[in-house]
Amino acid sequence: MGRRKRKQQVYRPQRKPPKIFSCPHCGSNSMKVKEIKVDKEEGTGSATIRCGNCGLEESFPAGPLTEPVDVYGDLIDAFYGEGD
Ligand SMILES: [Zn+2]
Secondary structure, eight states, X not given: OOOOXXXXXXXXXXXXXXXXXXXXXXXXXXXXXXXXXXXXXXXXXXEEEEETTTOOEEEEEEOTTOOHHHHHHHHHHHHHOSOO
16 A cells, blocks of 8 residues: 655645626626725625626625626626516
């Protein structure tokens, strides 16, 4: 049995949710979350998502657990309208 060689921890890509989304307005794959700002004390903040192609930009409330994919979800809800 070989000894387990301790591998140096190189940058290990974790399974992250995607950060680039397709824009509901122009359909281009250029939708990116610009920033998620959260006040650590209050636990509230805002997130901005923007399309690099058509310039569609929206901001939504964010919290400490807000991920880019959540911001995108908010955008989709806002864009298409919630419910019927
Ligand atoms: Zn767009």
